[in-house]
Amino acid sequence: MKKHLPLLFFLIFPIIAFGQWTQSLSYYADKCNIKIGTAVGGVFYNNYDTGNAYDLTVKNNFNILVAENEMKWDAMEPSNNSFNFTKADQLTAYAFRTGKQVRGHNLCWHSQLPSWISNGLTNGIANGTFTRTTLMSILKNHITTIMTRYIGKVQQWDVLNEPFNDSGGTLRNSIWQQVIGNDYIDSVFVWAHRADPTAKLYLNDYGVEFSGGTKADAMYNYVSGMKSRNIPITGVGLQCHFTVSGNFNVSGLDANLKRYNALGLEAIITELEVKILKTDYTANSTLQLSNQAECYRRLIRLCLDNPNCKTFMTWGFTDLYSWIPGFTPAYDYSLLFDTNYAPKPAYFSILNELAVESQKTGLNDINDADIVKIQKLDNRIVVNSDNRIARCQLFDVQGKCLFVSESHSSTIEIPSNNLQQAIYILKLRMENGKIIVKKF
Numbered sequence: 001m002k003k004h005l006p007l008l009f010f011l012i013f014p015i016i017a018f019g020q021w022t023q024s025l026s027y028y029a030d031k032c033n034i035k036i037g038t039a040v041g042g043v044f045y046n047n048y049d050t051g052n053a054y055d056l057t058v059k060n061n062f063n064i065l066v067a068e069n070e071m072k073w074d075a076m077e078p079s080n081n082s083f084n085f086t087k088a089d090q091l092t093a094y095a096f097r098t099g100k101q102v103r104g105h106n107l108c109w110h111s112q113l114p115s116w117i118s119n120g121l122t123n124g125i126a127n128g129t130f131t132r133t134t135l136m137s138i139l140k141n142h143i144t145t146i147m148t149r150y151i152g153k154v155q156q157w158d159v160l161n162e163p164f165n166d167s168g169g170t171l172r173n174s175i176w177q178q179v180i181g182n183d184y185i186d187s188v189f190v191w192a193h194r195a196d197p198t199a200k201l202y203l204n205d206y207g208v209e210f211s212g213g214t215k216a217d218a219m220y221n222y223v224s225g226m227k228s229r230n231i232p233i234t235g236v237g238l239q240c241h242f243t244v245s246g247n248f249n250v251s252g253l254d255a256n257l258k259r260y261n262a263l264g265l266e267a268i269i270t271e272l273e274v275k276i277l278k279t280d281y282t283a284n285s286t287l288q289l290s291n292q293a294e295c296y297r298r299l300i301r302l303c304l305d306n307p308n309c310k311t312f313m314t315w316g317f318t319d320l321y322s323w324i325p326g327f328t329p330a331y332d333y334s335l336l337f338d339t340n341y342a343p344k345p346a347y348f349s350i351l352n353e354l355a356v357e358s359q360k361t362g363l364n365d366i367n368d369a370d371i372v373k374i375q376k377l378d379n380r381i382v383v384n385s386d387n388r389i390a391r392c393q394l395f396d397v398q399g400k401c402l403f404v405s406e407s408h409s410s411t412i413e414i415p416s417n418n419l420q421q422a423i424y425i426l427k428l429r430m431e432n433g434k435i436i437v438k439k440f
Helices: 007-012 014-018 025-032 042-046 053-061 086-098 132-149 175-179 184-195 214-228 250-262 278-283 285-305 345-361
Strands: 035-040 064-067 101-108 156-161 200-205 235-238 241-243 266-277 311-314 372-376 380-396 401-405 409-415 424-430 435-439
Touching: 025 035, 025 053, 025 345, 025 435, 035 053, 035 101, 042 053, 042 086, 064 086, 064 311, 086 101, 101 132, 101 184, 132 175, 132 184, 156 184, 184 200, 184 214, 200 214, 200 266, 214 250, 235 250, 250 266, 250 285, 266 278, 266 285, 278 285, 285 311, 285 345, 372 435, 401 409
Parallel strands: 035 064, 035 311, 064 101, 101 156, 156 200, 200 235, 235 266, 241 266, 266 311
Antiparallel strands: 372 380, 380 401, 380 409, 380 424, 424 435
């Protein structure tokens, strides 16, 4: 059935809908200093840089990407100490060329393990294949080898994925927990930080989104203990696999974000989709898409309103390649674009909130600011302004500062001899306090 955008939605947001391709998600996300991203699966590797609909939708809308399966253990280390970096290298190189960041997913998980690891359990019980010492060595080598290869190329890592049981608030009886013990959790974060001290490190799980839930509180309490033990953790990933008709607890999610913020930790959205029951969609697709859009709108608004939620990832972007129908056959239509890559009401709901928020930030694109001109010469970049520039900074897309000047001049020259052909971010603070940011 062809999907139709609800008329009411266009009546509410006519300007944003009209300008969707001129002002995309990433355009406003950059202005709002938030990462808007998507998981890309196997189809990505046959479509990137082709200029087709898949490629252009990714390039135009997302400023951070995560591999759906290609950076999990079975893909990265299929046999002991033999690594396959091909797909991860392709993704990180593409991200660098196109001015995007990368999330690494994941370094330690109980699932999608190669047989040489999973054979250490028989009927779910450790069978003596590994000792604590040998398995710790294998786990440490996996984390260290991968993370050191991608220093400066992968900015966020799901160091540990889904360590909690679905009920009871207890740790899952994974091979790691059984053979090593509960302290494997502290160890993987310490090893990860040593391998790449610049990377952000997360504990990622599902069913932990709403404060007050047994699993959510267990995760919060465990992470609080990690903080008290000075374990190097940046924050938690809240997967957010939601349904339109489900119990979407906005206040509970907001309270959860805030209590992690009080610990000094990020709480980010990592695997979001909002799926629709197929029978409900058949009965009234317009209503269901409108309700879905409202769910997405509330979620992006929560992130924008909470300073520790500055990454917002969906698990895929087009219903054409969604994992939902295969995993939960009664549901579908969960993502921002339909099977023809047409943006759905959910897309516009996020776009509108970002556009509104961008007006609060005071950040302007230099193309829209007559006071600043950029000239790229052979060995330097010349920045000229009608007003004096108090501070000039040049960053790469990974956030590394490559140049800074506080000369209080109307002309700044940035040496470019050592700059590769890539995307960079120029940030200017004018003497009058105006902030100007440009990606070029």
